[in-house]
Amino acid sequence: MFRSSALLSLLLLAIGGYATPVVREPSPVKLPFAVRFNNGTNGALNIIEADRARINLIKEQGAALAEKHENVHKRASYSVSVTNEAVTYIASIGVGSPATSYDLIIDTGSSNTWVGAGKSYVKTSTSSSTGKSVSVSYGSGSFSGTEYTDTVTISSNLVITKQSIGVASRSSGFSGVDGILGIGPTVLTEGTLSGSSTTEIPTVTDNLYSQGTISTAAVGVYFAPTTVEETTNGELTFGGADTSKYTGTLSYVSLTSTSPAKYYWGINQSIKYGSTSILSSTAGIVDTGTTLIYIATDAYNKYKSATGATLDSATGLLRITTSQYNSLSNLVFTIGSKTYTLTPNAQIWPRSLNSYIGGSSSYVYLVVNDIGSNTGSGLDFIDGYTFLERFYTVYDTTNSRFGIATTAQTTATTN
Template sequence: MFPAASLLTTLLLAMSIAASPVEVRDSPITLPIARRLNTPSGTINLLEHDQARAASLKNVGTSTLLSPTEAVSYVAAVGVGSPATTYQLIVDTGSSNTWVGANTAYVKTSTSVSTGQPVTVDYGSGSFSGTEYTDTVTLGSGLTITAQSIGVASTSTGFTGVDGIVGIGPLDLTEGTLTNEQTTTIPTVTDNLYTQGIISEMVVGVSFEPTSTTLSTNGELTFGGTDATKYTGTLAYTPLTTTYPASYYWGINESITYGSTTILAETAGIVDTGTTLILLASNAYTKYQSATGATLDRTTGLLRVTLTQYDALQNLNFNVGSNTYALTPNGQIWPRALNTYLGGSNSYIYLIVNNLGTPSGEGLDFINGQTFLERFYSVFDTTNARVGFATTSYTDATTN
């Protein structure tokens, strides 16, 4: 027989193992995603779009929802119907409804079923309204979800060059979007993948790579697990924050330092594929501007540094739990080859860190947007209520 102490140790170890979330790796369900710059007027205003989205995110419960940045978006080809029509949909972790019809009209097939329910989502700088259908949705190489709720837009604004959104945010974000059912939620794509037995864990892995072109297939969604070929080292997880309103989204707690200087003490914010820039509470943004010596560029609204100041930039460190994710100087600047799409000058160096527009202490004090996610692999894990990060081969890239 085991001595009592050994038995207790064994039991405690077993309990510890049982309580630890099991990581699902190398899911076969992958969906390529492409970064697209939409410039209908020749230039884009990143800051205007991102700040409009941030304001809508913070006002959850008073304004309807939030706005994915249509100026710079990550887009996936998603099939709807049987035979499927392919739609170019923005991939958005900050909203959860999936809908089509902004550009390419919805094509009804034998799998299309109207529920007759009106559906409306106001995204701050865009919106859609129409009718809810259920239909077959195809992701990647022939993987299908049956009876997925989708919105079919009769009207939409703010979605130039794309057909709608595939929402991979938390389920609660769908509440109230059915006009006649204000307390009803709608199962998301991730929910249905799980309930229909296509994936065994409600996990989405997201890989982006830095790019200096206006249209590039430089990303991948992995449903049901993670793709170990897309990151280096070990994935580290942090629990979702309980601080409102960040807790309504993929919210986490982190602190941010520039070099060894703290510019934002530990607080709640969100990780968001629908925001392009990294946005910091206004007091942290002021500290960052002062530390870098950057000046405000009135044309673009972005901070600008000289070549000498760029050479002196220090790492911007995102401290999450016991882990630090260092954004290198090159990772803190907009790709210089794309300066003119901002209305800027080829000879300038613009920073991708900007002002959230409100001070810290309001429950959503930072947004780690696309420019953060292009340097770190991310995992959105509903099953275990956590977000994970890992370094990639592009964490220290000098492509900008």
């Protein structure tokens, strides 16, 4: 268990009086951000089982939102029982005044903030129960409890008053952490509060913006590839982007209008393996809570054939030999008018962690996998952690856009 890492927040402070223009200037604030690979059954990390539980929930939740907002009746059941997610990102967040520190998972694929999975909630003078029940399912876990409003301290200069939080009376699948800091789209909070299926709960990003702390409701995310089970390799930037963390141009694209991807951080992209198209331009999502890269079944089969990979029964990942690895081509993603390349090294699981996933040191394992449905579902890919660790990304709610740039890690050969 580990808690420290570099994490940067851009704080924009409001100055000026009532009915005058508001001017905000950035003030960098570092926060702890850690990556953790969680143990699975018998000590082995079951990436596929954990990711598929999350994917199935994303599909079901997206279908439910489409049914509610678009009168589209295509909801299906995707229930998979899993005890924990494969990879989590932990920040130490204060709640109350004086603040009690909680280790919370940072998640772009969910939007509720809650505590009580490990350390119990400590009431203070700023704690106020709304009397409403709150519950969220994550595919790989769940919580239920009571909604409170309280002061949330992300850092000494990132303080939110009257933030809605869930206080868990029951939780499952969250061993070693205290809850979640949800920074996904606000619409994902619909239906989580008792008494209303349409009420949305402002996220911490929403409230930092509405309370004048940041000028844009945006979060920049930086990861670096890791070859160890525990490391401090992440940085968040609330209110904008940290220019020191990326190279070249930070390019933005509008969020997709395709359902159900549009209810998450959804974008359109196409993919080529070498010069061969394997996925035409289509909608999917970017998600820090998913470990691997998932593509539509027909695209996955093309990738598998092109690489000569074999499905490994022990890990659920595609497996290649060292000689096949030496012949891998680039995997090229087109997002907007720009291309973003995963080199052969970026397409493989860190070889120093092969035993951790139940694999063999004799093989090389690929991080591209099957999403479980063919192209045309409205959610044809998920760019997970193994994609995001090679790029800098920005999740901009104010302008309904997604930003991406290369980093010094884009072409690193650490795996």
